[in-house]
Amino acid sequence: MALDVPNLEVAIATIHTLPQVQFWKVGLELFCASGPIILDVLKDQGKRIFLDLKLHDIPNTVAAAARAIAPYGVDFVTIHTATGLAGLKTAQTALGESSTQLIGVTLLTSIDANTLQQELQIPLDPATYVERMADLAHQAGLAGIVCSPQEAARVKQRCGEAFLRICPGIRPLGTATGDQARSLTPNAAFAAGASYLVIGRPILQAADPAKAFDDICRSLI
Numbered sequence: 032m033a034l035d036v037p038n039l040e041v042a043i044a045t046i047h048t049l050p051q052v053q054f055w056k057v058g059l060e061l062f063c064a065s066g067p068i069i070l071d072v073l074k075d076q077g078k079r080i081f082l083d084l085k086l087h088d089i090p091n092t093v094a095a096a097a098r099a100i101a102p103y104g105v106d107f108v109t110i111h112t113a114t115g116l117a118g119l120k121t122a123q124t125a126l127g128e129s130s131t132q133l134i135g136v137t138l139l140t141s142i143d144a145n146t147l148q149q150e151l152q153i154p155l156d157p158a159t160y161v162e163r164m165a166d167l168a169h170q171a172g173l174a175g176i177v178c179s180p181q182e183a184a185r186v187k188q189r190c191g192e193a194f195l196r197i198c199p200g201i202r203p204l205g206t207a208t209g210d211q212a213r214s215l216t217p218n219a220a221f222a223a224g225a226s227y228l229v230i231g232r233p234i235l236q237a238a239d240p241a242k243a244f245d246d247i248c249r250s251l252i
């Protein structure tokens with residue numbers, strides 16, 4: 032679950048409201064607001080942690096950031112694959128002996144074909160672009176990628192089962208799409224080969240978040 036909340040106080044309340052959630056994603060909003068203390072809070076409760084900082088810079092700088100992140104001991108940390116092969120490799124190397132797995136963000140799930148081709152002037156369809164980015168991440172030795180569930184099957188076929196496909200853009204039927212452009216239902220996402228689903232607003236903004244979480248889990252059985 033994405034712990035997309037504005038500060039430490041709300042984060043702690045949210046973790047308590049959803050004790051059944053075992054794996055939390057801490058993103059830029061909360062990490063900037065709370066600093067690394069939120070990681071200690073989650074660790075103290077035995078939770079797994081996905082630190083979603085989406086590194087994107089020159090190789091020397093992403094490597095330095097990865098070295099600074101390694102001692103946090105989180106499970107996953109993200110880097111944009113558009114950083115390029117050299118940056119992906121140096122960041123992976125910089126994590127050294129740490130158990131943290133480096134995950135490449137391929138193409139944000141908010142970007143549709145029109146935005147990719149017209150606005151960003153990248154003459155590929157999103158699935159082909161994601162495949163190219165998955166290849167880079169795979170070649171650099173990363174543990175997996177973030178992609179939309181719509182690309183999960185192709186990435187699995189291309190890079191193998193062990194290469195993680197972490198999929199946001201998850202929308203149970205009847206929930207608002209919002210800014211997500213390439214989405215699927217939880218059930219369809221797993222069927223398509225997602226290793227993990229990342230879900231925020233459909234649960235956080237539900238009238239009863241615990242029920243929304245349980246309903247999603249039940250829909251997967």
Ligand SMILES: O=C(O)c1cc(=O)[nH]c(=O)n1[C@@H]1O[C@H](COP(=O)(O)O)[C@@H](O)[C@H]1O
Pocket residue numbers: 033035058083109136138139140141177178199200201211229230231232233
């Ligand atoms: O790296 C991510 O986690 C991420 C990548 C991406 O392409 N799309 C995407 O939505 N995310 C994150 O996944 C979460 C999705 O949240 P909801 O749209 O509220 O379910 C947010 O925390 C996003 O920052």
